[in-house]
Amino acid sequence: MQTTGNTILITGGGSGIGRGLAEAFQKLGNTVIIAGRREGVLAGTAKAHPGMQYLTLDTGSVESIQAFTKELTRRFPALNVVVHSAGIMKTENLREGDTAIAEETIDINLLGPIRLTAALMPTLLKQPHAAILTVSSGLAFTPLSLNPTYCATKAAIHSYTQSLRYQLRDTAVRVIELVPPYVQTELTGEHQARDPMAMPLKDYLEETMRLLQESSDAHEILVERVKPQRFAEARGEYDAFYTKFNDMLVKVRTSR
Template identity: 65%
Template sequence: MKMAGNTILITGGGSGIGRGLAEALHKLGNKIIISGRRKQVLDQTIAANPGMVAVAMDIEDAASIRTFGTQMEKEYPTLNVVIHNAGIMRPENLLERDTTSDAEAMIATNLLGPMRLNAALLPLLMKQPAATIMTVTSGLAFIPLAITPTYCATKAAIHSYSQSLRYQLKSSNIQVIELAPPYVQTELMGEGQASDPRAMPLKDFIAETIELLKTQPDATEILVERVKPLRFAEYNGKEKYDAFFESFNGAMSH
């Protein structure tokens, strides 16, 4: 992925990792379009970053995504990078009755959202000389946090989907990159996460990610150092993986 001169769409670009990526890539000389459901958050972000634009979209709604795709093709015909960052993360107690509403929302946003948006935008991306699709998964795609089972399952699914998408597009003009963040200081799970000392500071995560994108232009996965213990946990064998799973979940439950 080249680092300047792109027209980049970032879903969930009004806050957290999405906003951090949007601002960093904006400063490098890219045209940035952010999307999301919260107009106030989008407006605040573009007000702080002159030249950035925002377009509202409900990533849970298939019809909204189709309309959005048509709008992108008409208004931003040079769009060549899509960063699938929008996501929601909710804890679930699987022993409670009627617990599927949060699961269904996470599946719609985190899994179906990127799939539907790709379907809507692939014809436009195929027209560009070079294009990039970046999926944002998580270290939890590789070792689940048991209190957020559906979130972790959606991220594992997007990891698998990214591999298949990359293979199907291998002879095309489109590069597929997976960005797998560790636990980062954002408000994904509430305000407390933004100041949790166990989480990686957002500015540090963005800086390391941008440096990796600059130095590894052909990478298929972007992995900051903090996420590697999760990403490669299974490489150590089942016994060590099981022990790591227990210790990781024990530490994160407090």
């Protein structure tokens, strides 16, 4: 994708990977708008980076997406890039027979990007060059049993991204999937930001931005650390990798 001269919306841009991408894209000379549910966090991020704009958005709400899109496109008619980084990741015990976490996760992680993409499509198609960046996960390809619906939504985002890319193949809209590994953010809580098993956020952002700039035709942005998860099945290693991966992480998580 073109990495300079854009007007970029980044959902979940107040923290974690979303904030890191917002900072990186602004440094390259792009106009950046961050969005999320926590106005205080967004305002703090924007204040720390003069010129960065923010709007509140609940990606789990149809009404919020509709109102947000109207305001966003009114204020930023040149919008040509959207990065779907907002998401939640909660532990589920499927034996409890409760679907509340699953439904919330699907609304935010899956329906949110689908609905927002649909709402922004007319604007994106008007631009001479545009891009839609979805954020899946290594867990889309090798899931973690503690977070079944999160992993399922990321697998669905991968599939949706492929279809979106194919349907837009004869337009000026590029479709790119970012596939993070386990990264030091607060997605699952403060402990994750300090977990030595996770990839340092700074390292993930540097490698990702380099790949976006160097790999102009890439459909997936894969840092080296996520490739064992991404390609376990293709390499004929899936069953063994899945069992080892889950045994290790379930032991670590449940011992906290």
